[in-house]
Amino acid sequence: MDESKQPVLQMTGISKSFGGLRALIDVSMDLFPNEILAIAGENGAGKSTLIKVLTGIYRADKGEIRVHGKKLNISTRRDSINAGIAAVYQNLGLVDTLTAPANVFLGLEPVKRILGIPFIDNSTMRSRAVAVLRDRVGIELPDIDAPTRNFSGGQRQAVAIARAVIGADLKVLVMDEPLAALGPEETRNTFNLIRAVRQRGTAIILISHNLDHVFQLADRVLVMRGGKHAGVAEVARSSKRDVLGMIVGSDVDVDAMA
Template sequence: MADAQAAPTIAMRGIVKRFGGVTALDDVDLDAHSGEVLAIVGDNGAGKSTLIKILTGVYQPSAGRIEMDGTPLSMADHSDAIALGIDAVYQTLALADHLPPAANVFLGNELTTSVLGVPLLDNRRMRSEAEKVLFDRLGVRLPDMDSPAASLSGGQRQAIAIARAVYHADLRVLVMDEPTAALGPQETARTLRLIETLREQGLAVILISHSLDDVFEVADRVQVMRRGKRVGVVNVADVTTQDVLGLIVGAGDETTESAA
């Protein structure tokens, strides 16, 4: 687990996001450290998705700032976030179901070779690199690298989406949006192990989940959102699921910052 007293890898300060007359986020902070899993929880509409879309460059904040290692960041879009070492694996996974695993790992960033001056897809190298990142970074060997992604299990598809993100050597922060939402128990367990592997490799992993069981399985800290505000940040080791549920629903209407 990361040292909570160390400077955060990524820091969001005073984040506000307005859509017309609606305030989706109101003065929200977030700290994420290398080598930890920070879970963000809250009911639908709490502001979780808006917050991570700002972190990953999809939205720009109405107010507030984002820093990495103390340096202010400026992101106009998601590609800027990726270039800065921040990426996300969303619940939809964004895989091309008709393409095999390697093609999905390099989707949009295909490797090419040149034959007689004509650029061609380097399918052999993409397959080799995909197999390497899946095994070296995630410990995953797919049974078939030639079948379309649609034929793979939910956990295998999740591994391909993660491999696409971690292939970038400069990745520092990875957001996982509901990674186990459509998985059975065995596939969920495998995906949670992948998250633990990424933490052990020193990434700052931000986990968005409605499953408190999953959160308490892999997270080091939990940030609770409610109605566009941060209402608590707690160490998993210090609380129970009932404590976190109380923060989610506003039991006692107290703000808890025991592990900010």
């Protein structure tokens, strides 16, 4: 059997309602090693809810999640992180007044003891952050000791990704609309960051409603519509028009939308 054809991640028959609102209806997806899978769909299609089920923020009403074929019970963020799944959200969650190393290790700071008293080990934190940024994210920051508020959008993105990937055994990195607030140059830089993380062996789920971004970055795109799986397309064998048709539904004239 071809090892590369074994999915890293499978979500099967996932349903989730908020009161009477059915946000996810029997959604299934799989993610293969080294793959960048985009999830596209209109606002409210259920994209964020699907990945919040994966990252333990929401609990599915139905369905199962498997990592390397093993069924997992993900009911908290910690369960998801322990399974090798991490997420970067659009707001990045950085503390602007802290340095890059402090942000990368936020809540997980290495500690040293002097006369039995624990101190944050700043030099270890710094050297490990530099190594993670270089080896896992493929970037060198010009000033590692500056507060992250001084950084560009792309550099901040790199710090947020480094924070997500510090776990030794990261299998899946989820990014929810990472490019939404960035200019063209920052977008290109973030493309490179995402490719660097993939190249180092982590599969990626990229939520985006920008089909230009999807077609430049992703291997496949899962389209969601009205809480349902509306189809999957291989980017190399599809047109944006095909995917747009899946996003809006077959009864809409795509040409009239341009």
